[in-house]
Amino acid sequence: MNWSGLQSLLSGVNQYSTVFGRVWLSVVFVFRVLVFVVAAQRVWGDENLVCNTRQPGCANVCTDTTFPISHTHLWALQLIFVTCPSLMVIAHVKLREDKNKKYTDVHEGEHLYANPGKKRGGLWWTYLLSLLIKVIVDAGFLYILHYLYNGFDLPRLVKCSLDPCPNTVDCFISRPTEKKIFILFMVISSVVCIFMCICEMAYLIGKRVSSNFMMVKGPAQRSKTHDPTLSSRQNLISQKIKEKKIDNTAL
DSSP: OOHHHHHHHHHHGGOOOOOHHHHHHHHHIIIIIIIIIIHHHHHGGGGGEEOOOOOTTTTHHHHHOOOSSSSSHHHHHHHHHHTTTHHHHHHHHHHHHHHHHHHHHHHTTTSSSSSSTTTTTTHHHHHHHHHHHHHHHHHHHHHHHHHHSSSSOSEEEEEEEEEOSSSSSEEEEHHHHHHHHHHHHHHHHHHHHHHOOOOOHHHHHHHHHHHHHHHHHHHHHHHHSOOSOOHHHHHHHHHHHHHHHHHHHHH
8 A cells, every 4th residue: 555645745734734643644654664564564474373273274274363464454444444534634724725715716716615624613613524534434343353352461371172173283473572562552652642632622612712712802802991092882782793704604
């Protein structure tokens, strides 16, 4: 798979992300994608078990039972699913830009959005939804990994008595310590990404609540502080213009 193409595509999200989002993207590509491409696939290239029997098919059956899904394939699916929600944000911004361009052409230079990439209105909800999906996907894959392999540990010896094995045979995993280290590394990096997404959601919600509070408090203060150089009618017109600008920005 061309991971560099995915990286260049998702790098465009950086200009719409907060600090937490930029850290999340760096962790994904440096500590997850890069480690997966450079090292993890080579470490897990010999995941077939070696059993103390020459019975044909016994080692294959035991390998399939011990590793129902390859770790590398599971991690690849996780990386794909966890990065896809960011495309929702890019698609929403592109949609805004197209609508803004059409609006500008029809209304002779006026803009529908002052800044199409600003997280306001629907884009704010799309961005928050993408973060929630990332948390659910990462947490879901961690649960699957824990459920399939009875934890994040890796035994050195596996007992297998399935057909066509003649009896209970001993099967051995190649380089179990090295594999276990990479399992723990990928798990920890996933937990860090979940934490960063939760922090970003808390930041966005806190900022939104603070902004709404200021918008509610602002008109009350402006109504009490009229410009003494203007008439009452002019002050009322000026206040309506300011409120209209606030409403347009919220879109």
